[in-house]
Amino acid sequence: MRAHTRIGFILLLTPLVLWLGLLIIIPHIDMFLISIRERISFGVYETSLAQYEKALTEPLYLRTFWRTAVMSVLATAITLVIAFPVSYYIAKMAKGRLQQVLFMLCLIPFYVSELVRTFGWMILLRETGLVSNLLQWAGLADQPVEMLYNDAAMMVGLVYTSMLFMVVPLVTTLESLDDSVIEAGYDLGGSGLSVLREIIIPHAMPGIVSGCIVVFMLSLGNYLTPTMLGGKDSLWFTEMIYNQFIVRSNWELGAAFGFMLLVLSSVIVWGMLRLTGRTLQETMG
Amino acid sequence: MIPTIPQSRSFRLIYGSYVLLFFLYLALPLTVVAVFAFNDSQFPSLPWEGFTWNWFFGDERPQIGVFHERGILRAVGTSAFVAMCVALLSVCVGTTNAFLFNRYEFRGKGLLYVLMLLPLVIPGIVLGISILVFSSTLANGIWDLAQMDIQALRPGLLLVILGQFSFITTIATLVITARLQKFDRTLEEAALNLGATRLTAVRTITIPFLMPAMIGAVVVAFLMSFENFNTTLMLVGSDAPLTIAMFDRLKEGSTPLLNAVSLLLMLGSSLLALVVILFQRR
Numbered sequence: 001m002r003a004h005t006r007i008g009f010i011l012l013l014t015p016l017v018l019w020l021g022l023l024i025i026i027p028h029i030d031m032f033l034i035s036i037r038e039r040i041s042f043g044v045y046e047t048s049l050a051q052y053e054k055a056l057t058e059p060l061y062l063r064t065f066w067r068t069a070v071m072s073v074l075a076t077a078i079t080l081v082i083a084f085p086v087s088y089y090i091a092k093m094a095k096g097r098l099q100q101v102l103f104m105l106c107l108i109p110f111y112v113s114e115l116v117r118t119f120g121w122m123i124l125l126r127e128t129g130l131v132s133n134l135l136q137w138a139g140l141a142d143q144p145v146e147m148l149y150n151d152a153a154m155m156v157g158l159v160y161t162s163m164l165f166m167v168v169p170l171v172t173t174l175e176s177l178d179d180s181v182i183e184a185g186y187d188l189g190g191s192g193l194s195v196l197r198e199i200i201i202p203h204a205m206p207g208i209v210s211g212c213i214v215v216f217m218l219s220l221g222n223y224l225t226p227t228m229l230g231g232k233d234s235l236w237f238t239e240m241i242y243n244q245f246i247v248r249s250n251w252e253l254g255a256a257f258g259f260m261l262l263v264l265s266s267v268i269v270w271g272m273l274r275l276t277g278r279t280l281q282e283t284m285g
Numbered sequence: 286m287i288p289t290i291p292q293s294r295s296f297r298l299i300y301g302s303y304v305l306l307f308f309l310y311l312a313l314p315l316t317v318v319a320v321f322a323f324n325d326s327q328f329p330s331l332p333w334e335g336f337t338w339n340w341f342f343g344d345e346r347p348q349i350g351v352f353h354e355r356g357i358l359r360a361v362g363t364s365a366f367v368a369m370c371v372a373l374l375s376v377c378v379g380t381t382n383a384f385l386f387n388r389y390e391f392r393g394k395g396l397l398y399v400l401m402l403l404p405l406v407i408p409g410i411v412l413g414i415s416i417l418v419f420s421s422t423l424a425n426g427i428w429d430l431a432q433m434d435i436q437a438l439r440p441g442l443l444l445v446i447l448g449q450f451s452f453i454t455t456i457a458t459l460v461i462t463a464r465l466q467k468f469d470r471t472l473e474e475a476a477l478n479l480g481a482t483r484l485t486a487v488r489t490i491t492i493p494f495l496m497p498a499m500i501g502a503v504v505v506a507f508l509m510s511f512e513n514f515n516t517t518l519m520l521v522g523s524d525a526p527l528t529i530a531m532f533d534r535l536k537e538g539s540t541p542l543l544n545a546v547s548l549l550l551m552l553g554s555s556l557l558a559l560v561v562i563l564f565q566r567r
Contacts, residue, residue, distance in 0.1 A: 121314050160311075217405075238408070
Protein backbone atom coordinates (compact mmCIF):
# COMPACT_ATOMS: atom_id res chain seq x y z
CA MET A 1 0.00 0.00 0.00
CA ARG A 2 1.24 3.47 -0.75
CA ALA A 3 1.71 5.91 2.08
CA HIS A 4 -1.52 7.87 1.65
CA THR A 5 -3.73 4.86 1.10
CA ARG A 6 -2.16 3.39 4.22
CA ILE A 7 -3.17 6.45 6.23
CA GLY A 8 -6.64 6.28 4.74
CA PHE A 9 -6.86 2.60 5.62
CA ILE A 10 -5.88 3.25 9.20
CA LEU A 11 -8.31 6.15 9.49
CA LEU A 12 -11.15 3.95 8.25
CA LEU A 13 -10.14 0.98 10.34
CA THR A 14 -9.98 2.90 13.62
CA PRO A 15 -13.71 3.58 14.12
CA LEU A 16 -14.56 -0.02 13.26
CA VAL A 17 -12.02 -1.41 15.69
CA LEU A 18 -13.02 1.00 18.44
CA TRP A 19 -16.69 0.20 17.96
CA LEU A 20 -16.31 -3.59 17.86
CA GLY A 21 -13.59 -3.68 20.47
CA LEU A 22 -14.97 -1.35 23.10
CA LEU A 23 -18.67 -2.02 22.70
CA ILE A 24 -18.92 -5.63 21.57
CA ILE A 25 -15.84 -7.79 22.15
CA ILE A 26 -14.31 -6.50 25.39
CA PRO A 27 -17.69 -6.09 27.15
CA HIS A 28 -18.58 -9.68 26.33
CA ILE A 29 -15.22 -10.93 27.58
CA ASP A 30 -15.73 -8.88 30.73
CA MET A 31 -19.20 -10.32 31.15
CA PHE A 32 -17.74 -13.82 30.85
CA LEU A 33 -15.06 -13.01 33.44
CA ILE A 34 -17.71 -11.76 35.87
CA SER A 35 -19.77 -14.86 35.30
CA ILE A 36 -16.93 -17.19 36.34
CA ARG A 37 -16.23 -15.56 39.66
CA GLU A 38 -17.74 -16.08 43.05
CA ARG A 39 -18.10 -13.56 45.79
CA ILE A 40 -16.35 -14.77 48.92
CA SER A 41 -16.76 -11.69 51.07
CA PHE A 42 -16.96 -7.94 50.55
CA GLY A 43 -14.74 -7.08 47.60
CA VAL A 44 -13.10 -10.51 47.54
CA TYR A 45 -13.79 -12.75 44.57
CA GLU A 46 -12.59 -16.14 43.50
CA THR A 47 -12.65 -17.77 40.09
CA SER A 48 -15.11 -20.61 40.03
CA LEU A 49 -17.91 -22.12 38.06
CA ALA A 50 -20.33 -21.71 40.96
CA GLN A 51 -22.70 -19.47 38.97
CA TYR A 52 -23.07 -21.97 36.17
CA GLU A 53 -23.46 -24.76 38.67
CA LYS A 54 -26.25 -22.82 40.33
CA ALA A 55 -27.86 -22.05 36.98
CA LEU A 56 -27.75 -25.66 35.88
CA THR A 57 -28.90 -27.28 39.10
CA GLU A 58 -31.67 -24.94 40.24
CA PRO A 59 -34.83 -26.42 38.66
CA LEU A 60 -36.50 -23.04 38.14
CA TYR A 61 -33.56 -21.60 36.21
CA LEU A 62 -33.09 -24.68 34.08
CA ARG A 63 -36.77 -25.00 33.37
CA THR A 64 -37.06 -21.36 32.35
CA PHE A 65 -34.04 -21.73 30.10
CA TRP A 66 -35.46 -24.67 28.16
CA ARG A 67 -38.96 -23.27 28.17
CA THR A 68 -37.72 -20.05 26.61
CA ALA A 69 -35.82 -22.00 23.98
CA VAL A 70 -38.73 -24.28 23.10
CA MET A 71 -41.28 -21.47 23.07
CA SER A 72 -39.04 -19.39 20.81
CA VAL A 73 -38.71 -22.26 18.36
CA LEU A 74 -42.47 -22.70 18.49
CA ALA A 75 -43.06 -18.98 17.90
CA THR A 76 -40.68 -19.11 14.93
CA ALA A 77 -42.49 -22.10 13.44
CA ILE A 78 -45.91 -20.50 13.87
CA THR A 79 -44.67 -17.25 12.35
CA LEU A 80 -43.31 -19.12 9.35
CA VAL A 81 -46.54 -21.07 8.81
CA ILE A 82 -48.67 -17.93 9.03
CA ALA A 83 -46.35 -15.75 6.98
CA PHE A 84 -45.61 -18.11 4.11
CA PRO A 85 -49.01 -18.09 2.37
CA VAL A 86 -49.28 -14.34 2.82
CA SER A 87 -45.79 -13.75 1.44
CA TYR A 88 -46.56 -16.01 -1.48
CA TYR A 89 -49.74 -14.08 -2.14
CA ILE A 90 -47.89 -10.76 -2.11
CA ALA A 91 -45.01 -12.02 -4.23
CA LYS A 92 -46.83 -14.12 -6.82
CA MET A 93 -50.60 -13.62 -6.81
CA ALA A 94 -50.94 -9.87 -6.33
CA LYS A 95 -49.78 -7.70 -9.19
CA GLY A 96 -48.74 -4.10 -9.67
CA ARG A 97 -50.28 -1.55 -7.34
CA LEU A 98 -52.00 -4.09 -5.11
CA GLN A 99 -48.69 -5.84 -4.56
CA GLN A 100 -46.97 -2.64 -3.45
CA VAL A 101 -49.84 -1.63 -1.19
CA LEU A 102 -50.00 -5.02 0.51
CA PHE A 103 -46.27 -5.00 1.07
CA MET A 104 -46.40 -1.52 2.56
CA LEU A 105 -49.28 -2.57 4.82
CA CYS A 106 -47.07 -5.32 6.17
CA LEU A 107 -44.35 -2.83 7.02
CA ILE A 108 -46.41 -0.16 8.74
CA PRO A 109 -47.07 -1.89 12.09
CA PHE A 110 -43.36 -2.32 12.58
CA TYR A 111 -42.52 1.32 12.33
CA VAL A 112 -44.44 1.55 15.60
CA SER A 113 -42.78 0.76 18.88
CA GLU A 114 -43.08 -2.78 20.20
CA LEU A 115 -44.52 -1.28 23.35
CA VAL A 116 -47.47 0.13 21.44
CA ARG A 117 -48.12 -3.20 19.73
CA THR A 118 -48.06 -5.01 23.05
CA PHE A 119 -50.32 -2.39 24.56
CA GLY A 120 -52.77 -3.01 21.73
CA TRP A 121 -52.94 -6.70 22.55
CA MET A 122 -53.46 -5.89 26.21
CA ILE A 123 -56.45 -3.72 25.37
CA LEU A 124 -57.87 -6.48 23.20
CA LEU A 125 -57.33 -9.44 25.46
CA ARG A 126 -57.76 -8.24 29.01
CA GLU A 127 -60.76 -8.98 31.18
CA THR A 128 -62.47 -5.73 30.29
CA GLY A 129 -61.09 -5.92 26.77
CA LEU A 130 -62.72 -6.02 23.40
CA VAL A 131 -62.58 -9.75 22.80
CA SER A 132 -64.11 -10.47 26.19
CA ASN A 133 -66.92 -8.00 25.50
CA LEU A 134 -67.44 -9.42 22.05
CA LEU A 135 -67.80 -12.93 23.43
CA GLN A 136 -70.32 -11.76 26.00
CA TRP A 137 -72.25 -9.85 23.38
CA ALA A 138 -72.36 -12.91 21.17
CA GLY A 139 -73.58 -15.00 24.06
CA LEU A 140 -70.54 -17.25 24.06
CA ALA A 141 -69.59 -16.21 27.57
CA ASP A 142 -71.76 -15.08 30.43
CA GLN A 143 -69.09 -13.22 32.37
CA PRO A 144 -65.88 -11.31 31.54
CA VAL A 145 -63.16 -13.61 30.26
CA GLU A 146 -59.53 -12.98 31.13
CA MET A 147 -57.44 -13.85 28.13
CA LEU A 148 -54.24 -12.13 29.12
CA TYR A 149 -51.46 -13.55 31.24
CA ASN A 150 -51.10 -16.98 29.72
CA ASP A 151 -48.92 -18.69 27.17
CA ALA A 152 -51.38 -18.35 24.32
CA ALA A 153 -51.59 -14.57 24.73
CA MET A 154 -47.82 -14.40 24.89
CA MET A 155 -47.52 -16.48 21.74
CA VAL A 156 -49.95 -14.22 19.89
CA GLY A 157 -47.83 -11.25 20.90
CA LEU A 158 -44.52 -12.88 19.98
CA VAL A 159 -45.76 -13.95 16.56
CA TYR A 160 -47.21 -10.52 15.91
CA THR A 161 -44.07 -8.71 16.98
CA SER A 162 -41.72 -10.55 14.67
CA MET A 163 -44.03 -11.11 11.68
CA LEU A 164 -42.36 -8.47 9.51
CA PHE A 165 -38.96 -10.10 9.79
CA MET A 166 -40.39 -13.24 8.28
CA VAL A 167 -42.54 -11.62 5.59
CA VAL A 168 -39.87 -9.37 4.09
CA PRO A 169 -37.21 -12.02 3.35
CA LEU A 170 -39.89 -14.44 2.14
CA VAL A 171 -41.41 -11.94 -0.26
CA THR A 172 -37.96 -11.01 -1.56
CA THR A 173 -36.93 -14.58 -2.34
CA LEU A 174 -40.34 -15.61 -3.69
CA GLU A 175 -40.41 -12.64 -6.03
CA SER A 176 -37.21 -13.85 -7.65
CA LEU A 177 -38.87 -17.14 -8.59
CA ASP A 178 -39.80 -17.08 -12.26
CA ASP A 179 -43.47 -17.81 -13.00
CA SER A 180 -42.49 -20.03 -15.92
CA VAL A 181 -40.70 -22.40 -13.56
CA ILE A 182 -43.95 -22.91 -11.67
CA GLU A 183 -45.84 -23.34 -14.94
CA ALA A 184 -43.28 -25.89 -16.08
CA GLY A 185 -43.88 -27.79 -12.88
CA TYR A 186 -47.58 -27.99 -13.66
CA ASP A 187 -46.93 -28.84 -17.33
CA LEU A 188 -44.84 -31.78 -16.25
CA GLY A 189 -47.82 -33.12 -14.38
CA GLY A 190 -47.12 -31.80 -10.90
CA SER A 191 -50.00 -31.13 -8.55
CA GLY A 192 -50.25 -27.95 -6.49
CA LEU A 193 -48.76 -29.73 -3.54
CA SER A 194 -45.81 -31.26 -5.36
CA VAL A 195 -45.01 -27.93 -7.06
CA LEU A 196 -45.00 -26.32 -3.65
CA ARG A 197 -42.77 -29.00 -2.21
CA GLU A 198 -40.36 -29.47 -5.09
CA ILE A 199 -40.10 -25.99 -6.56
CA ILE A 200 -41.41 -23.19 -4.39
CA ILE A 201 -40.10 -24.18 -0.97
CA PRO A 202 -36.59 -25.11 -2.17
CA HIS A 203 -36.39 -21.79 -3.99
CA ALA A 204 -37.58 -19.89 -0.92
CA MET A 205 -35.12 -21.64 1.39
CA PRO A 206 -32.68 -18.71 1.76
CA GLY A 207 -35.57 -16.45 2.76
CA ILE A 208 -36.96 -19.06 5.13
CA VAL A 209 -33.60 -19.46 6.84
CA SER A 210 -32.89 -15.79 7.30
CA GLY A 211 -36.46 -15.11 8.39
CA CYS A 212 -36.34 -17.94 10.92
CA ILE A 213 -33.01 -16.84 12.34
CA VAL A 214 -34.13 -13.27 12.89
CA VAL A 215 -37.52 -14.23 14.31
CA PHE A 216 -35.94 -16.77 16.63
CA MET A 217 -33.41 -14.23 17.87
CA LEU A 218 -36.10 -11.63 18.46
CA SER A 219 -38.33 -14.07 20.36
CA LEU A 220 -35.50 -15.38 22.49
CA GLY A 221 -34.33 -11.91 23.39
CA ASN A 222 -37.79 -10.46 23.87
CA TYR A 223 -38.54 -8.98 27.26
CA LEU A 224 -41.60 -6.84 26.79
CA THR A 225 -44.07 -9.36 25.37
CA PRO A 226 -43.52 -12.15 27.92
CA THR A 227 -43.57 -9.63 30.76
CA MET A 228 -46.73 -7.85 29.70
CA LEU A 229 -48.75 -10.64 28.10
CA GLY A 230 -47.42 -13.77 29.78
CA GLY A 231 -48.62 -15.07 33.11
CA LYS A 232 -46.85 -16.17 36.25
CA ASP A 233 -45.83 -19.41 34.62
CA SER A 234 -44.56 -17.80 31.46
CA LEU A 235 -41.32 -16.58 32.98
CA TRP A 236 -38.90 -15.75 30.19
CA PHE A 237 -35.15 -16.10 30.42
CA THR A 238 -34.57 -12.42 29.75
CA GLU A 239 -36.78 -11.59 32.74
CA MET A 240 -34.47 -13.67 34.91
CA ILE A 241 -31.46 -11.79 33.60
CA TYR A 242 -33.18 -8.51 34.36
CA ASN A 243 -34.15 -9.67 37.84
CA GLN A 244 -30.64 -10.76 38.74
CA PHE A 245 -29.09 -7.58 37.41
CA ILE A 246 -31.47 -4.84 38.37
CA VAL A 247 -33.68 -6.21 41.14
CA ARG A 248 -31.26 -8.41 43.06
CA SER A 249 -27.96 -6.87 41.96
CA ASN A 250 -26.47 -10.34 41.67
CA TRP A 251 -24.33 -9.52 38.65
CA GLU A 252 -22.35 -12.74 38.75
CA LEU A 253 -25.39 -14.95 38.29
CA GLY A 254 -26.97 -12.47 35.86
CA ALA A 255 -23.83 -12.49 33.72
CA ALA A 256 -23.86 -16.29 33.72
CA PHE A 257 -27.48 -16.21 32.55
CA GLY A 258 -26.59 -13.68 29.86
CA PHE A 259 -23.80 -15.89 28.66
CA MET A 260 -26.06 -18.93 28.57
CA LEU A 261 -28.56 -17.01 26.46
CA LEU A 262 -25.79 -15.92 24.12
CA VAL A 263 -24.52 -19.49 23.75
CA LEU A 264 -28.02 -20.84 23.17
CA SER A 265 -28.79 -18.32 20.45
CA SER A 266 -25.39 -18.79 18.79
CA VAL A 267 -25.74 -22.58 18.78
CA ILE A 268 -29.19 -22.45 17.24
CA VAL A 269 -28.24 -19.86 14.62
CA TRP A 270 -25.09 -21.80 13.79
CA GLY A 271 -27.07 -25.03 13.61
CA MET A 272 -29.62 -23.53 11.23
CA LEU A 273 -26.86 -22.18 9.00
CA ARG A 274 -25.06 -25.55 9.04
CA LEU A 275 -28.24 -27.45 8.24
CA THR A 276 -28.87 -25.35 5.18
CA GLY A 277 -25.23 -24.87 4.20
CA ARG A 278 -25.30 -21.10 4.27
CA THR A 279 -23.03 -18.48 5.81
CA LEU A 280 -23.86 -15.58 8.07
CA GLN A 281 -22.70 -13.12 5.40
CA GLU A 282 -25.19 -14.43 2.84
CA THR A 283 -28.02 -14.57 5.32
CA MET A 284 -27.62 -11.20 7.01
CA GLY A 285 -25.56 -9.11 4.60
CA MET B 286 -50.69 -21.41 -7.78
CA ILE B 287 -50.05 -18.39 -9.90
CA PRO B 288 -52.71 -16.38 -11.70
CA THR B 289 -51.99 -18.08 -15.05
CA ILE B 290 -52.76 -21.51 -13.59
CA PRO B 291 -56.51 -21.90 -13.14
CA GLN B 292 -57.58 -22.63 -9.61
CA SER B 293 -60.93 -23.65 -8.27
CA ARG B 294 -63.21 -20.87 -7.12
CA SER B 295 -63.36 -22.09 -3.57
CA PHE B 296 -59.59 -22.29 -3.32
CA ARG B 297 -59.21 -18.69 -4.43
CA LEU B 298 -61.94 -17.64 -2.04
CA ILE B 299 -60.31 -19.37 0.93
CA TYR B 300 -56.88 -18.06 0.02
CA GLY B 301 -58.16 -14.52 -0.41
CA SER B 302 -59.98 -14.53 2.88
CA TYR B 303 -56.94 -15.92 4.66
CA VAL B 304 -54.87 -13.00 3.40
CA LEU B 305 -57.65 -10.62 4.43
CA LEU B 306 -57.73 -12.13 7.92
CA PHE B 307 -53.99 -11.74 8.16
CA PHE B 308 -54.18 -8.05 7.45
CA LEU B 309 -56.99 -7.68 9.97
CA TYR B 310 -54.71 -9.35 12.52
CA LEU B 311 -51.97 -6.86 11.65
CA ALA B 312 -54.23 -3.85 11.90
CA LEU B 313 -56.30 -4.80 14.93
CA PRO B 314 -54.00 -3.90 17.88
CA LEU B 315 -52.94 -0.62 16.35
CA THR B 316 -56.49 0.39 15.47
CA VAL B 317 -57.66 -0.38 18.99
CA VAL B 318 -54.85 1.68 20.51
CA ALA B 319 -55.69 4.59 18.23
CA VAL B 320 -59.45 4.50 18.79
CA PHE B 321 -59.30 4.39 22.58
CA ALA B 322 -57.13 7.50 22.64
CA PHE B 323 -60.43 9.33 22.16
CA ASN B 324 -62.41 7.54 24.85
CA ASP B 325 -63.81 9.91 27.47
CA SER B 326 -63.05 7.56 30.35
CA GLN B 327 -60.24 6.74 32.75
CA PHE B 328 -59.56 3.39 31.13
CA PRO B 329 -58.64 2.44 27.59
CA SER B 330 -61.39 -0.17 27.45
CA LEU B 331 -65.09 -0.57 26.89
CA PRO B 332 -67.63 0.82 27.59
CA TRP B 333 -67.25 3.68 25.17
CA GLU B 334 -68.00 6.88 27.09
CA GLY B 335 -67.98 9.27 24.19
CA PHE B 336 -65.49 11.13 22.08
CA THR B 337 -62.95 13.54 23.57
CA TRP B 338 -59.76 15.35 22.65
CA ASN B 339 -58.87 15.65 26.33
CA TRP B 340 -56.18 12.97 26.27
CA PHE B 341 -54.29 15.21 23.86
CA PHE B 342 -55.10 18.74 24.94
CA GLY B 343 -56.77 18.42 28.34
CA ASP B 344 -55.16 20.41 31.14
CA GLU B 345 -57.31 19.50 34.14
CA ARG B 346 -57.25 16.47 36.35
CA PRO B 347 -58.17 13.71 35.90
CA GLN B 348 -57.76 14.08 32.16
CA ILE B 349 -54.37 15.64 31.57
CA GLY B 350 -53.50 15.42 27.89
CA VAL B 351 -50.17 14.57 26.32
CA PHE B 352 -49.32 18.18 25.62
CA HIS B 353 -49.67 19.14 29.27
CA GLU B 354 -48.07 16.09 30.82
CA ARG B 355 -44.55 17.11 31.84
CA GLY B 356 -43.18 13.62 32.43
CA ILE B 357 -44.14 12.39 28.98
CA LEU B 358 -42.91 15.53 27.23
CA ARG B 359 -39.56 15.29 28.99
CA ALA B 360 -39.30 11.61 28.02
CA VAL B 361 -39.99 12.52 24.39
CA GLY B 362 -37.22 15.09 24.56
CA THR B 363 -34.82 12.55 26.05
CA SER B 364 -35.69 9.99 23.38
CA ALA B 365 -35.25 12.52 20.60
CA PHE B 366 -31.87 13.58 21.96
CA VAL B 367 -30.67 9.98 22.29
CA ALA B 368 -32.01 9.05 18.85
CA MET B 369 -30.31 12.06 17.25
CA CYS B 370 -26.95 11.17 18.79
CA VAL B 371 -27.29 7.51 17.86
CA ALA B 372 -28.33 8.31 14.30
CA LEU B 373 -25.43 10.68 13.68
CA LEU B 374 -22.82 8.46 15.30
CA SER B 375 -23.96 5.27 13.65
CA VAL B 376 -24.20 6.81 10.18
CA CYS B 377 -20.69 8.29 10.50
CA VAL B 378 -19.21 4.97 11.56
CA GLY B 379 -21.41 3.13 9.08
CA THR B 380 -20.01 5.26 6.26
CA THR B 381 -16.38 4.72 7.22
CA ASN B 382 -17.10 0.99 7.55
CA ALA B 383 -18.67 0.91 4.11
CA PHE B 384 -15.62 2.55 2.56
CA LEU B 385 -13.30 0.22 4.44
CA PHE B 386 -15.05 -2.95 3.25
CA ASN B 387 -15.62 -1.63 -0.26
CA ARG B 388 -12.23 -0.12 -1.03
CA TYR B 389 -9.61 -2.15 0.76
CA GLU B 390 -8.39 -5.71 0.59
CA PHE B 391 -6.60 -6.78 3.72
CA ARG B 392 -5.92 -9.81 5.83
CA GLY B 393 -8.73 -10.64 8.22
CA LYS B 394 -11.34 -8.77 6.17
CA GLY B 395 -13.73 -11.71 6.15
CA LEU B 396 -13.42 -12.12 9.90
CA LEU B 397 -13.98 -8.41 10.51
CA TYR B 398 -17.06 -8.52 8.29
CA VAL B 399 -18.54 -11.36 10.32
CA LEU B 400 -17.69 -9.50 13.55
CA MET B 401 -19.41 -6.45 12.10
CA LEU B 402 -22.59 -8.51 11.56
CA LEU B 403 -22.46 -10.06 15.02
CA PRO B 404 -24.38 -7.34 16.91
CA LEU B 405 -27.46 -8.31 14.90
CA VAL B 406 -27.49 -11.83 16.33
CA ILE B 407 -26.76 -10.89 19.94
CA PRO B 408 -29.95 -10.47 21.99
CA GLY B 409 -30.47 -6.82 22.92
CA ILE B 410 -30.58 -7.55 26.63
CA VAL B 411 -27.21 -9.30 26.49
CA LEU B 412 -25.71 -6.35 24.61
CA GLY B 413 -27.09 -4.11 27.33
CA ILE B 414 -25.73 -6.06 30.27
CA SER B 415 -22.33 -6.61 28.72
CA ILE B 416 -21.91 -2.86 28.25
CA LEU B 417 -23.25 -2.25 31.74
CA VAL B 418 -20.75 -4.70 33.20
CA PHE B 419 -17.81 -3.34 31.25
CA SER B 420 -18.52 0.31 31.98
CA SER B 421 -18.82 -0.37 35.67
CA THR B 422 -15.59 -2.37 35.61
CA LEU B 423 -14.00 0.68 33.99
CA ALA B 424 -15.55 3.07 36.49
CA ASN B 425 -14.44 0.94 39.43
CA GLY B 426 -10.96 0.63 37.98
CA ILE B 427 -10.65 4.39 37.61
CA TRP B 428 -11.90 4.84 41.16
CA ASP B 429 -9.30 2.42 42.51
CA LEU B 430 -6.53 4.07 40.53
CA ALA B 431 -7.29 7.76 40.87
CA GLN B 432 -10.22 8.05 43.30
CA MET B 433 -12.25 9.68 40.55
CA ASP B 434 -15.91 8.85 40.15
CA ILE B 435 -16.80 9.06 36.49
CA GLN B 436 -20.58 9.50 36.53
CA ALA B 437 -20.79 9.08 32.77
CA LEU B 438 -19.86 5.42 33.11
CA ARG B 439 -22.76 4.70 35.43
CA PRO B 440 -26.18 3.85 33.94
CA GLY B 441 -27.48 6.92 32.15
CA LEU B 442 -27.85 8.58 28.80
CA LEU B 443 -24.28 8.06 27.61
CA LEU B 444 -24.54 4.33 28.15
CA VAL B 445 -27.97 4.24 26.50
CA ILE B 446 -26.53 6.02 23.47
CA LEU B 447 -23.52 3.69 23.29
CA GLY B 448 -25.67 0.61 23.78
CA GLN B 449 -28.02 1.51 20.95
CA PHE B 450 -25.15 2.66 18.78
CA SER B 451 -23.46 -0.72 19.21
CA PHE B 452 -26.03 -2.58 17.10
CA ILE B 453 -27.62 0.17 15.01
CA THR B 454 -24.20 0.80 13.43
CA THR B 455 -24.38 -2.63 11.83
CA ILE B 456 -27.63 -1.72 10.14
CA ALA B 457 -26.28 1.64 8.98
CA THR B 458 -23.20 -0.12 7.60
CA LEU B 459 -25.31 -2.60 5.64
CA VAL B 460 -27.55 0.12 4.17
CA ILE B 461 -24.64 2.31 3.10
CA THR B 462 -22.49 -0.58 1.83
CA ALA B 463 -25.34 -1.73 -0.42
CA ARG B 464 -25.40 1.68 -2.10
CA LEU B 465 -21.64 2.03 -2.32
CA GLN B 466 -21.41 -1.27 -4.16
CA LYS B 467 -23.52 0.20 -6.96
CA PHE B 468 -21.17 3.15 -7.34
CA ASP B 469 -19.25 3.39 -10.60
CA ARG B 470 -15.60 3.84 -9.62
CA THR B 471 -14.72 5.34 -13.00
CA LEU B 472 -16.59 8.52 -11.97
CA GLU B 473 -14.13 8.98 -9.16
CA GLU B 474 -11.21 8.24 -11.47
CA ALA B 475 -12.48 10.87 -13.89
CA ALA B 476 -12.43 13.42 -11.09
CA LEU B 477 -8.87 12.38 -10.24
CA ASN B 478 -7.86 12.73 -13.89
CA LEU B 479 -9.32 16.21 -13.91
CA GLY B 480 -6.96 17.13 -11.13
CA ALA B 481 -9.04 16.61 -8.00
CA THR B 482 -7.37 15.25 -4.93
CA ARG B 483 -8.65 11.96 -3.52
CA LEU B 484 -10.51 13.68 -0.74
CA THR B 485 -12.13 16.20 -3.08
CA ALA B 486 -13.20 13.41 -5.41
CA VAL B 487 -14.83 11.49 -2.58
CA ARG B 488 -16.43 14.62 -1.17
CA THR B 489 -17.86 15.94 -4.42
CA ILE B 490 -18.66 12.68 -6.26
CA THR B 491 -19.01 9.71 -3.96
CA ILE B 492 -20.65 11.28 -0.92
CA PRO B 493 -23.44 12.95 -2.97
CA PHE B 494 -24.05 9.57 -4.60
CA LEU B 495 -24.30 7.96 -1.16
CA MET B 496 -26.55 10.69 0.23
CA PRO B 497 -29.90 8.91 -0.25
CA ALA B 498 -28.59 5.85 1.58
CA MET B 499 -27.07 7.99 4.31
CA ILE B 500 -30.28 9.90 4.88
CA GLY B 501 -32.22 6.64 4.80
CA ALA B 502 -29.82 5.23 7.38
CA VAL B 503 -30.21 8.32 9.58
CA VAL B 504 -33.99 7.92 9.61
CA VAL B 505 -33.89 4.16 10.18
CA ALA B 506 -31.35 4.61 12.98
CA PHE B 507 -33.46 7.37 14.51
CA LEU B 508 -36.58 5.20 14.48
CA MET B 509 -34.79 2.15 15.82
CA SER B 510 -33.27 4.15 18.61
CA PHE B 511 -36.56 5.84 19.46
CA GLU B 512 -38.30 2.48 19.69
CA ASN B 513 -35.55 0.52 21.33
CA PHE B 514 -36.52 -1.13 24.54
CA ASN B 515 -34.36 -4.10 25.50
CA THR B 516 -30.90 -2.55 25.41
CA THR B 517 -32.15 0.72 26.88
CA LEU B 518 -33.86 -1.06 29.78
CA MET B 519 -30.54 -2.38 31.07
CA LEU B 520 -28.63 0.88 30.71
CA VAL B 521 -31.15 3.51 31.70
CA GLY B 522 -30.42 5.85 34.57
CA SER B 523 -32.67 8.52 36.01
CA ASP B 524 -33.61 10.14 32.66
CA ALA B 525 -35.98 7.67 31.09
CA PRO B 526 -36.52 7.72 27.33
CA LEU B 527 -40.12 7.48 26.13
CA THR B 528 -40.40 3.69 25.78
CA ILE B 529 -39.14 3.18 29.33
CA ALA B 530 -41.37 5.92 30.73
CA MET B 531 -44.40 4.39 29.00
CA PHE B 532 -43.46 0.94 30.21
CA ASP B 533 -43.32 2.17 33.81
CA ARG B 534 -46.76 3.72 33.49
CA LEU B 535 -48.18 0.69 31.75
CA LYS B 536 -47.10 -1.49 34.66
CA GLU B 537 -49.04 0.73 37.06
CA GLY B 538 -52.18 0.56 34.95
CA SER B 539 -53.02 2.54 31.89
CA THR B 540 -55.14 5.55 31.06
CA PRO B 541 -56.04 6.65 27.53
CA LEU B 542 -53.12 9.06 27.89
CA LEU B 543 -50.88 6.19 26.82
CA ASN B 544 -53.11 5.61 23.81
CA ALA B 545 -52.75 9.25 22.86
CA VAL B 546 -48.97 9.05 23.12
CA SER B 547 -49.00 5.85 21.09
CA LEU B 548 -51.17 7.38 18.40
CA LEU B 549 -48.80 10.34 18.11
CA LEU B 550 -45.89 7.91 17.91
CA MET B 551 -47.61 6.00 15.12
CA LEU B 552 -48.26 9.19 13.19
CA GLY B 553 -44.73 10.41 13.73
CA SER B 554 -43.04 7.23 12.63
CA SER B 555 -45.27 6.70 9.61
CA LEU B 556 -44.54 10.26 8.57
CA LEU B 557 -40.81 9.65 8.84
CA ALA B 558 -41.13 6.36 6.99
CA LEU B 559 -43.09 8.08 4.25
CA VAL B 560 -40.40 10.73 3.90
CA VAL B 561 -37.78 8.03 3.43
CA ILE B 562 -39.81 6.22 0.81
CA LEU B 563 -40.49 9.41 -1.14
CA PHE B 564 -36.85 10.35 -0.85
CA GLN B 565 -35.67 6.97 -2.13
CA ARG B 566 -38.10 7.16 -5.08
CA ARG B 567 -36.59 10.34 -6.43
